Amino acid sequence: MGERSADAGQTGVVHPAPAAAVGARGWQIDEARRRATIDSLNLASLRRSAALRQITDFAAQLCAAPVALITLVEETDQAFLAATGTAMEGTRRTDSFCSHAMWEEDVTVFPDVAADERFIGNALLRDPGVRFYAGAPLVADDGVPLGALCVLDMAPRPEGLTTLQRDGLRVLASNVMARLRGSRDDAAWREAAGEARRAAAESETRFRTLADTMPQMVWSTLPDGYHDYYNARWYEFTGMPEGSTDGEAWNGVFHPDDQARAWAVWHHSLESGEAYQIEYRLRHADGTYRWVLGRALPIRDRHGAITRWFGTCTDIHEQKLALEEREVVSQELSHRIKNIFSVISGLIHFAARAHPELATVANDLRQRIIALGRAHDFVRPHSAESRPQLAQNSLHGLLAELFAPYQRAVGERIAVTGDDVAIDDRAATPLALLFHELATNASKYGALSVERGRVDLAVARGAGTVRLEWRERDGPHLDSPPPGGGFGSQLIELSAVRQLGGAVARSWHHDGLELVVTVPLPAFSRAAAT
Structure with missing residues (x-):
C-alpha cells in the first residue's frame, strides 16, 4: 500500500471513542480489547523516555518538521509517549489526527488539515496552528491499533512526503513497536523474544537499505x-x-x-x-x-x-564557494562605495577653492560626507584583518567611530554609557547624520567649544523603544536658548523623525543643550523588526 491522502474516501474515518470500529484492515476492534492491549504493554516506564525521544528527534530531522510525536490513543484522550518540538503532554481524542491514521495500513498524510472538513473547529488548528500531518500507524502484534509516530508542521505541504521520508517513518515506527514490546513483563517478553529479534534484524536491514539510498x-x-x-x-x-x-x-x-x-x-x-x-x-x-x-x-x-x-x-562545497564569492563581491562593492564618498568629498573641496565665498558651507558638507563614510566603513563587510574591534552591529561601536575626531581618547570629551543596541546598514546613515550634527554644533557653539566642557550620551533600551539622551555640560553660559530652525536643526529632525521614525525633545540649560531622542527599536535593525 502507498501513501494515504487526505481524501475522506481513502482515509479510515474514526469517530471519537467508539464502542467498536472497523479500520482499513476490515477488522472490528472494540475499545475493551484496545484497553487490554494497552495495559499489557506496561507503558509507564516508556513515557518521555530518552530512547523514544531519540526516535522523535530523528523523525523530525528526517522529515524537516518542527514537531514529531509518538502518540497513544486511549478512550477519551491522546497521550504523547515522546515528543520533539513541543512541551504538550497530550490532547483530547476528539482533536487527534492519529485517531485516524492508526487504523490505516500505511503512512497517512494530510497535506492541509485546515482544508479537510473532518477537522473543522479542531483546537489544534488554532494552537499551536497545525496545518500538515503525516503519521505511521503503531499496531500491536494482535492487530490492535495503538496510536502513531507522526510529524507536524505549521504550514501546509501540498507535496506531502518524499519516498525516502515515508520509508523512514515506517522504519522508525517499527523501532517504536520494538521498544513497546520490550516494556512488557518478563513472561510476555520471553514469549515474544524470537519475534522481537527477527523484527530487530529486519529493522537493521531496512535501516542499512534506507541509509544507502x-x-x-x-x-x-x-x-x-x-x-x-x-x-x-x-x-x-x-x-x-x-x-x-x-x-x-x-x-x-x-x-x-x-x-x-x-x-x-x-x-x-x-x-x-x-x-x-x-x-x-x-x-x-x-x-x-x-x-x-x-x-x-x-x-x-x-x-x-x-x-x-x-x-x-x-x-556543501558549492554553497561554501558561492558564499565566499558573494563575500568578495560584497567587499569590493563596499570598497567602491567608500571611494565614491572620497570622490564627492574631493569635488566639494575643489568647488570651495574655486568659490571661496562657499568655503564654510562646503566644509560643513564635506564633514557630513566624511561622517557618512565613517558610518558606512563601520557596517560594511570586512576581511578578518580590516574588521573593527567592536561588533559591526554595535551602536556603541558606531558612535565611537563617529566621535573619534572630537576627542583624543575614547570618552575624554564625549562619554557614551548605557545599553548597547544592534544596528545594521539601514540605520547607520541617519544615526551618523544625527550625531555628527550634534557633535559639530557642540564643538562650534556648545560644550565642546571650551576646554572644560563635555558631553554625556546615555542609551536606554526599553520595551520596544530606545531612548538616546544627549546632555552637554560645563559649556558657555547661556542666558536664553539660541534661535532654532536652521539647517542643522532641520537635519536632526530629518534623521531622527523622518528616517528613524522617532521623536525629538530639546531643552536648554545654563551650560548647554539637552536633547532626548526616542526611537522605535525596529528602526535600528531589520532583525529587530522581525
Whole structure:
C-alpha cells in the first residue's frame, strides 16, 4: 500500500471513542480489547523516555518538521509517549489526527488539515496552528491499533512526503513497536523474544537499505567514538576501500589543516554527550578536498547512557564557494562605495577653492560626507584583518567611530554609557547624520567649544523603544536658548523623525543643550523588526 491522502474516501474515518470500529484492515476492534492491549504493554516506564525521544528527534530531522510525536490513543484522550518540538503532554481524542491514521495500513498524510472538513473547529488548528500531518500507524502484534509516530508542521505541504521520508517513518515506527514490546513483563517478553529479534534484524536491514539510498554520507560509532559503520555513499565519495576507515582511520581523509580541529570538536562531543556539528574539508575520490557539514547525535538507552552515535556528512562545497564569492563581491562593492564618498568629498573641496565665498558651507558638507563614510566603513563587510574591534552591529561601536575626531581618547570629551543596541546598514546613515550634527554644533557653539566642557550620551533600551539622551555640560553660559530652525536643526529632525521614525525633545540649560531622542527599536535593525 502507498501513501494515504487526505481524501475522506481513502482515509479510515474514526469517530471519537467508539464502542467498536472497523479500520482499513476490515477488522472490528472494540475499545475493551484496545484497553487490554494497552495495559499489557506496561507503558509507564516508556513515557518521555530518552530512547523514544531519540526516535522523535530523528523523525523530525528526517522529515524537516518542527514537531514529531509518538502518540497513544486511549478512550477519551491522546497521550504523547515522546515528543520533539513541543512541551504538550497530550490532547483530547476528539482533536487527534492519529485517531485516524492508526487504523490505516500505511503512512497517512494530510497535506492541509485546515482544508479537510473532518477537522473543522479542531483546537489544534488554532494552537499551536497545525496545518500538515503525516503519521505511521503503531499496531500491536494482535492487530490492535495503538496510536502513531507522526510529524507536524505549521504550514501546509501540498507535496506531502518524499519516498525516502515515508520509508523512514515506517522504519522508525517499527523501532517504536520494538521498544513497546520490550516494556512488557518478563513472561510476555520471553514469549515474544524470537519475534522481537527477527523484527530487530529486519529493522537493521531496512535501516542499512534506507541509509544507502540517502544522498548524505551516514556513519555510526560505538559509545567511545570507534567508527564501525559507513553507508555506501561514504565509500563512493571518498573512494576508500570498505572497512579501511574504521576506528580512528576516518580522520585520515580530512584535510591536514582541519584534522586537529575536527578531533577536538569530536572529543568534546564524546565527553559531554552534546550534538556534534562542524564544517571541514574531506578528501574526494578524485583527490580534491571538498567542504562537508558533519553532524551527529547520540542514541541513549532508558537510563540515559549513550549506546551509539549516528552521524551524517553533507557535501556543501558549492554553497561554501558561492558564499565566499558573494563575500568578495560584497567587499569590493563596499570598497567602491567608500571611494565614491572620497570622490564627492574631493569635488566639494575643489568647488570651495574655486568659490571661496562657499568655503564654510562646503566644509560643513564635506564633514557630513566624511561622517557618512565613517558610518558606512563601520557596517560594511570586512576581511578578518580590516574588521573593527567592536561588533559591526554595535551602536556603541558606531558612535565611537563617529566621535573619534572630537576627542583624543575614547570618552575624554564625549562619554557614551548605557545599553548597547544592534544596528545594521539601514540605520547607520541617519544615526551618523544625527550625531555628527550634534557633535559639530557642540564643538562650534556648545560644550565642546571650551576646554572644560563635555558631553554625556546615555542609551536606554526599553520595551520596544530606545531612548538616546544627549546632555552637554560645563559649556558657555547661556542666558536664553539660541534661535532654532536652521539647517542643522532641520537635519536632526530629518534623521531622527523622518528616517528613524522617532521623536525629538530639546531643552536648554545654563551650560548647554539637552536633547532626548526616542526611537522605535525596529528602526535600528531589520532583525529587530522581525
